[in-house]
Amino acid sequence: MTTLTKESQGPEHPELLELDRVTIRFAGDSGDGMQLAGTQFTKTSAVVGNDISTFPDIPAEIRAPQGSLPGVSGFQVSFASTEIYTPGDAPDVLVAMNPAALKTNLADLPRGGILVVNEDEFTETNLRKATYASNPLEDGSLRSYRTFRVPISTLNARALEDSGLTAVQVDRCKNMFALGLMFWLYSRPLDTTVHWITEKFGKNPGVAAANIKTLKAGYAFGETTEMFATHYHVPKAKQKPGLYRNITGNEATALGFVTASKLAGRQLFYGSYPITPASDVLHELARFKNFGVKTFQAEDEIAAVGAAIGASFGGSLGLTGTSGPGLALKSEAIGLAVMLELPLVVMDVQRAGPSTGMPTKTEQGDLLQCMFGRNGESPVAVVAPATSSDCFNMAIEAWRIAIKYRTPVVFLSDGYLGMGSEPWLVPDYDSLPKIPVVFASDPATYKPYARDPETLAPPWAIPGTPDLEHRVGGLEKADITGNVSYDPANHDKMVHLRAEKVARIAQDIPELVVDGDERGGLLVLGWGSTYGVIMTAVQRARAQGKRVSMAHLRYLNPFPRNLGEVLTRYDKVLIPEINLGQLRLLVRGTFLVDAVGFNKVAGRPFTIRDIEERIGELA
Amino acid sequence: MVTANGDKKDGVQVLSRKDFVSDQEVRWCPGCGDYSILAQTQKVMPELGIPRENIVFISGIGCSSRLPYYMDTYGMHSIHGRAPTIASGLKASRPELSVWVVTGDGDALSIGGNHLLHVLRRNIDLQIILHNNQIYGLTKGQYSPTSELGKRTKSSPVGTIDAPLHPLTVALGAEATFVARTVDVDPHHMVGVLERAYQHHGSAFCEVYQNCNIYNDGAFADFTAKEVRADRMLFLEHGKPMIFGKERNKGIRINGLQPEVVEIGVDGITEADLLVHDETRPDPTIAFMLSRMSYPDFPVPIGVIRAVQRPTYDDLMTAQIEHAVAVEGEGDLRTLFTEGDTWVVE
Numbered sequence A: 001m002t003t004l005t006k007e008s009q010g011p012e013h014p015e016l017l018e019l020d021r022v023t024i025r026f027a028g029d030s031g032d033g034m035q036l037a038g039t040q041f042t043k044t045s046a047v048v049g050n051d052i053s054t055f056p057d058i059p060a061e062i063r064a065p066q067g068s069l070p071g072v073s074g075f076q077v078s079f080a081s082t083e084i085y086t087p088g089d090a091p092d093v094l095v096a097m098n099p100a101a102l103k104t105n106l107a108d109l110p111r112g113g114i115l116v117v118n119e120d121e122f123t124e125t126n127l128r129k130a131t132y133a134s135n136p137l138e139d140g141s142l143r144s145y146r147t148f149r150v151p152i153s154t155l156n157a158r159a160l161e162d163s164g165l166t167a168v169q170v171d172r173c174k175n176m177f178a179l180g181l182m183f184w185l186y187s188r189p190l191d192t193t194v195h196w197i198t199e200k201f202g203k204n205p206g207v208a209a210a211n212i213k214t215l216k217a218g219y220a221f222g223e224t225t226e227m228f229a230t231h232y233h234v235p236k237a238k239q240k241p242g243l244y245r246n247i248t249g250n251e252a253t254a255l256g257f258v259t260a261s262k263l264a265g266r267q268l269f270y271g272s273y274p275i276t277p278a279s280d281v282l283h284e285l286a287r288f289k290n291f292g293v294k295t296f297q298a299e300d301e302i303a304a305v306g307a308a309i310g311a312s313f314g315g316s317l318g319l320t321g322t323s324g325p326g327l328a329l330k331s332e333a334i335g336l337a338v339m340l341e342l343p344l345v346v347m348d349v350q351r352a353g354p355s356t357g358m359p360t361k362t363e364q365g366d367l368l369q370c371m372f373g374r375n376g377e378s379p380v381a382v383v384a385p386a387t388s389s390d391c392f393n394m395a396i397e398a399w400r401i402a403i404k405y406r407t408p409v410v411f412l413s414d415g416y417l418g419m420g421s422e423p424w425l426v427p428d429y430d431s432l433p434k435i436p437v438v439f440a441s442d443p444a445t446y447k448p449y450a451r452d453p454e455t456l457a458p459p460w461a462i463p464g465t466p467d468l469e470h471r472v473g474g475l476e477k478a479d480i481t482g483n484v485s486y487d488p489a490n491h492d493k494m495v496h497l498r499a500e501k502v503a504r505i506a507q508d509i510p511e512l513v514v515d516g517d518e519r520g521g522l523l524v525l526g527w528g529s530t531y532g533v534i535m536t537a538v539q540r541a542r543a544q545g546k547r548v549s550m551a552h553l554r555y556l557n558p559f560p561r562n563l564g565e566v567l568t569r570y571d572k573v574l575i576p577e578i579n580l581g582q583l584r585l586l587v588r589g590t591f592l593v594d595a596v597g598f599n600k601v602a603g604r605p606f607t608i609r610d611i612e613e614r615i616g617e618l619a
Numbered sequence B: 001m002v003t004a005n006g007d008k009k010d011g012v013q014v015l016s017r018k019d020f021v022s023d024q025e026v027r028w029c030p031g032c033g034d035y036s037i038l039a040q041t042q043k044v045m046p047e048l049g050i051p052r053e054n055i056v057f058i059s060g061i062g063c064s065s066r067l068p069y070y071m072d073t074y075g076m077h078s079i080h081g082r083a084p085t086i087a088s089g090l091k092a093s094r095p096e097l098s099v100w101v102v103t104g105d106g107d108a109l110s111i112g113g114n115h116l117l118h119v120l121r122r123n124i125d126l127q128i129i130l131h132n133n134q135i136y137g138l139t140k141g142q143y144s145p146t147s148e149l150g151k152r153t154k155s156s157p158v159g160t161i162d163a164p165l166h167p168l169t170v171a172l173g174a175e176a177t178f179v180a181r182t183v184d185v186d187p188h189h190m191v192g193v194l195e196r197a198y199q200h201h202g203s204a205f206c207e208v209y210q211n212c213n214i215y216n217d218g219a220f221a222d223f224t225a226k227e228v229r230a231d232r233m234l235f236l237e238h239g240k241p242m243i244f245g246k247e248r249n250k251g252i253r254i255n256g257l258q259p260e261v262v263e264i265g266v267d268g269i270t271e272a273d274l275l276v277h278d279e280t281r282p283d284p285t286i287a288f289m290l291s292r293m294s295y296p297d298f299p300v301p302i303g304v305i306r307a308v309q310r311p312t313y314d315d316l317m318t319a320q321i322e323h324a325v326a327v328e329g330e331g332d333l334r335t336l337f338t339e340g341d342t343w344v345v346e
């Protein structure tokens, strides 16, 4: 934190401090509108030019009892004047709307951090629900924090006395009061949120007016009360010029898929069964009807992938999406797509497992399931976005590979990427490369399993093409003709051909790029959503003079063709993963490199400190 | 483009049964009822007036599911129980195709039971031909979900203890708009049912009693054998009274909530007392009743039991997309990219 630019506006005015980065966590009951407050704060911060990164923490139970510990919902937003890669390890500010929110979040707030509590909610009943033996506001347990007790409920109600709304409606507006206060504390303008409220409640002007009024009341409260001696300013970040929007990983994924369909000129067909945290992609794609996107909410996970395979057989882009448990159910059908050699993209937004696990919590536990979770030798390509906005790029990439190589591709995201958001530099659609699609059409030369000499992909001959009628299926097929075959030599050949086809994708993807020294010292190798944390930890370690480099895999099968060679250039290799070492197993097994791991599987992203400490042990 | 409804384009070459015979050797046991189903299917295809390239057969796993290999159309022999899912995705994405699902009692009602329910309730415009032999043939003779209670098989040496499903009842329960039954030993009848199934706009469910002469020989012979057929089967005809018997002197009458077999001319009963078959009846109660009539208490009904109209999933899906395009205009990614709040960094 850098300080200073004191504004001398007289002693009665709070001083204005400049900071380069702030992390705020809004926490309250799931009915308190914390996600809304958080996203609005994010939008405004983005609009004023900060770099931002967010992470929502949503309770697993949809309707946990009000005021209870499982009912707490949180939203963390980090905003900065420099480039940032994570929503921050620990918040600088915790807004706790009730005792339960305080109880579940206080441990993350560093000593000396700012704590804003809605003191109205610290009633005996609520304290009991939050399992507090005594009132933390009274018993001195908050002494080491800069605690601000704000009667948010009362002030909100007072502001809306004449609103004509019911008491319940009025109470629902209190998140906007809290948001207004935060806007003041961090010197943000209100207009973005005012605009949003006006649009959102357009049909209900009374509610819109009330929300705006209490938002302003919260702001004014900060300004006029003497409670806060200081407020803050986080200047604009230096960012690549261009048009930006805030985007969650799941939104970026859906956009990437529909973009791929346009680039390929083929209809997108999405078969899916609702599952947390992947359902947002279904919701998004279901909106894109005027893009010709067809969404099929199937009766189960198997039907979802089956329908996608049917669509691909017909020449559409058959897509299915799920999370870990659903991927397990889809295994047999993905094996069918391997055998048929049809393009298919399978999105897995990973969550904490095994079994039902913790649906709203993130994890990287499905890598080996994607790689090997099918019967027989059943290779598929696997790509993994590194950030929320990278989901867009990798979704297109997944389709490029699936179409060109006629193979299933797993798009391996996770809850952290899917639900988290960051600014996205809006691409220029016209500069995106087209994805060529070639269908077989010549009966004279057509053979169902003849292969392209370069990619080894068989032709795609779709129903409706005269004289290319043919049968495919899950039984082993003879090379070239595709007829059913039990011939031992043929099976051996086909197993090798299918493997070789996927392996050849390595020639068609970028080489792995190392950030840091070209050789020597420690290499931290990551994949997926840990990118931001690893990047930040590595930068910090380097600032302390440590010899640390990093590389991040966005292609997990096949690996970038230079990976093996890169690994040999470093003295030590560290692979942090939110699993028990799945990439490490692959890397060690493939390259005989003695990589070590950092493996913490807590249902949450790593903290920067986690990685820094592990780097400290090795470098 | 030629539609799956058979609008024949001028100059479309006339196809014959032979055009639908693939070059693959048929590998069912000699004498299997599947041969007849294959033959009738190949015979019906040229009658439908669809270009061959627009026809797709999709099957699951089991003896019956080999059928697509023998049809010279597009085809997929997929995985156990899942043919309706693949067919649904194909038809929903390519509504102009004529999609046929070939399945068996184990494939459709055991491992794939869930999918059968849902394809029928969605009323996707495709045909489902269920070869019901009341046994698992491919895996060599275990009981199936349609095997009669107490049946002794390799996996039930002292008899099964699970009650069988009635495929037509299941289909009706799943809101099927077209439900029919035919038998392997009556090729003429089967051709008629297959044609009707094709003509139906929506999911057409056809149960075919199919003899597995290796593991369940004669399962249906009690009523399908030529000599007894007339007396033990009820050939349903829309708009006609339910009469059966060699002498055409027996019929079905409703007594309270139950069907009963009556004899015309006995106790003053005339044709007018008999139930008249109405396959278009919106209320499925009578269809349900017919689906449960079984030999020896009743003649076994065959033919089209129910054929009602309801919008199809694929039509509704297309309509939603057309509507969206009409109202919002053809989607433009440039607009979609910049949805919501954007800001410019200079």
Ligand code: SF4
Residues within 6 Å of the ligand: B027, B028, B029, B031, B032, B033, B034, B063, B064, B133, B137, B138, B211, B212, B213, B214, B215
């Ligand atoms: S086992 Fe039965 S059903 Fe299968 S092919 Fe042989 S006779 Fe036909």
